[in-house]
Amino acid sequence: MNNTAKKVLVIGGGFSGMATAIALRQQNIAVDLVEIDPEWRVYGAGLSLGGATLRTFQALGILDEFLRHGFAGKDTQLCAPDGALLVTLPTPDLTGTAIPGNGAIMRPVLARIMERATRDIGGVDIRLGCTFTAIEQGADSVAVSFSDGLRRRYDLVVGADGLFSKVREAVFPHAPKPSYSGQAVWRAVLPRPDEITCTRIWTGLQTKVGVNPVSAEQMYLFVNEHRPRNEFVDPATFVAQLQDLLAPFPAPLVQWMRAQLGEHSSIIYRPLEGMLMPRPWYQGRVLLIGDAVHATTPHLGSGACIGIEDGLVLAEELAGAPLEQALERFMERRWERCRMVVENSMRLGEIEKCGGDKAEHARIMQTSFQALAEPI
Numbered sequence: 373m374n375n376t377a378k379k380v381l382v383i384g385g386g387f388s389g390m391a392t393a394i395a396l397r398q399q400n401i402a403v404d405l406v407e408i409d410p411e412w413r414v415y416g417a418g419l420s421l422g423g424a425t426l427r428t429f430q431a432l433g434i435l436d437e438f439l440r441h442g443f444a445g446k447d448t449q450l451c452a453p454d455g456a457l458l459v460t461l462p463t464p465d466l467t468g469t470a471i472p473g474n475g476a477i478m479r480p481v482l483a484r485i486m487e488r489a490t491r492d493i494g495g496v497d498i499r500l501g502c503t504f505t506a507i508e509q510g511a512d513s514v515a516v517s518f519s520d521g522l523r524r525r526y527d528l529v530v531g532a533d534g535l536f537s538k539v540r541e542a543v544f545p546h547a548p549k550p551s552y553s554g555q556a557v558w559r560a561v562l563p564r565p566d567e568i569t570c571t572r573i574w575t576g577l578q579t580k581v582g583v584n585p586v587s588a589e590q591m592y593l594f595v596n597e598h599r600p601r602n603e604f605v606d607p608a609t610f611v612a613q614l615q616d617l618l619a620p621f622p623a624p625l626v627q628w629m630r631a632q633l634g635e636h637s638s639i640i641y642r643p644l645e646g647m648l649m650p651r652p653w654y655q656g657r658v659l660l661i662g663d664a665v666h667a668t669t670p671h672l673g674s675g676a677c678i679g680i681e682d683g684l685v686l687a688e689e690l691a692g693a694p695l696e697q698a699l700e701r702f703m704e705r706r707w708e709r710c711r712m713v714v715e716n717s718m719r720l721g722e723i724e725k726c727g728g729d730k731a732e733h734a735r736i737m738q739t740s741f742q743a744l745a746e747p748i
C-alpha cells in the first residue's frame with residue numbers, strides 16, 4: 373500500500389459516487405464507475421442544501437448550473453403551528469466566498485447536472501446496469517469481477533452504493549445494519565408562493581412541516597411524522613394521510629398547501645433510517661463513503677453534502693500521498709464531521725418525536741450549520 377493510487381473503481385453513481393469520479397479526474401487519477409441502474413435514475417423529491425453543499429458544487433465546477441436550475445437563498449424560518457415566526461436562524465457565513473447561504477433543487481435535476489459533469493470531464497469509464505460480483509484484495513492491487521463479465525485491477529475500490537451497500541456487506545460483514553428512527557417523511561411538490569424565499573418550518577407537537585423553494589416556480593413540502601413502527605403504507609391513502617397530518621396547523625400557508633393536495637399530487641412517503649459505521653471506513657484497498665457508511669436522517673439537509681465532501685477530500689488526499697497514508701488522512705478529516713451530522717440529525721428527530729424542547733432543537737440546528745460552514 374506504499375504506492376499512490378493511479379486507478380480507482382467507484383461502485384455506485386449517486387451523488388457521492390459522481391462527486392468522487394469528478395474530483396478524482398480533477399487530480400488526474402483514472403476512474404471506472406459502475407452503476408447498477410441501467411437508466412441511472414433518481415426519484416423525484418426535492419433536496420435541501422446548505423452553504424457547505426454549494427461550496428462542494430463550486431469545487432466540482434457545477435455551481436453555475438445549480439444556480440440556473442435550482443434555488444439559492446439564505447436563513448431558515450422557524451414558526452409556530454399558527455404561522456407566528458418564532459426565530460430566524462441566520463445562514464452561517466462561508467468566510468471569503470460569494471457562495472449563497474443555502475438552497476434546494478429537485479433530485480433528478482441535480483443528478484442530471486452531476487451526470488453531465490461526470491461525462492464531460494473526460495476519462496471516466498462509466499458502465500451502467502453493471503455491478504461487482506467479486507472483490508479480491510492482493511498486496512499490490514485489488515481485482516474486481518463484474519456482472520458484465522469483465523475483470524479489472526485497481527489501486528483502490530470506493531463503495532458509494534448507498535444505505536443498503538453490497539460492498540459493505542461483502543467487505544465489512546460485521547458493520548452495523550441501518551436502523552429505523554421512528555420517524556417517516558412525506559414529500560410533495562407545489563407551486564411556490566412569492567412569500568416563500570427560504571426554508572420555512574412549522575413545528576407542531578410531534579409533527580414538523582416545512583417548505584423549501586426548489587426553483588423560481590416550485591417549492592417542496594416535507595412533513596416529518598412520528599410513526600413508531602415501520603409498516604407498509606398503502607399509496608392509495610397517501611393524500612388523505614398527508615392532509616390529516618397538516619390539519620392541526622392553522623397557519624394559512626399550511627392550510628393552502630393542504631387544499632392543493634389531491635389525486636393529481638405526486639407524494640413520496642419514506643421511513644427514515646440511519647447508520648454510522650465505526651471507523652475506519654476502509655479495509656485494505658476498499659473504502660466506503662456516503663450513505664454506505666454514514667447514512668443520516670434528513671433533519672439537517674446535509675446527507676448529500678457529506679457524501680459529496682467525502683469524494684473531494686479523498687481525491688485531495690490520494691493526489692499527494694501513498695495510499696495507506698491517504699486513507700488515514702481521509703478518516704482524520706471525515707470522521708468527526710460526519711459523526712456530528714448523523715448524531716445531531718438523530719437527536720433532532722428524537723426531540724421532534726417526543727414534542728421536546730424547541731429551543732434545544734433550534735440551538736442544535738444553528739450550531740450544526742455553523743460547524744458545517746467550517747472548511748473541510
Ligand SMILES: Cc1cc2nc3c(=O)[nH]c(=O)nc-3n(C[C@H](O)[C@H](O)[C@H](O)COP(=O)(O)OP(=O)(O)OC[C@H]3O[C@@H](n4cnc5c(N)ncnc54)[C@H](O)[C@@H]3O)c2cc1C
Pocket residue numbers: 383384385386387388389406407408409418419420421502503504532533534535537538539557642644645661662663664667668669670672673674675676677679
Ligand atoms: C427522506 C430523505 C430525505 C433526504 N433529504 C435530504 C436533503 O434534503 N438534503 C440532503 O443533503 N440529503 C438528504 N437526504 C440524504 C441524501 O439523500 C443521501 O445522503 C444521499 O443521496 C447519499 O448519496 P449516496 O450517493 O451516498 O447514496 P445513494 O444516493 O443511495 O446512491 C447510491 C447509488 O449506488 C447505486 N447502487 C446501489 N447498489 C449498487 C451496486 N450493488 N452496484 C452498483 N451500483 C449500486 C444506486 O443505484 C445509486 O445510484 C435525504 C435522505 C432521505 C432518506
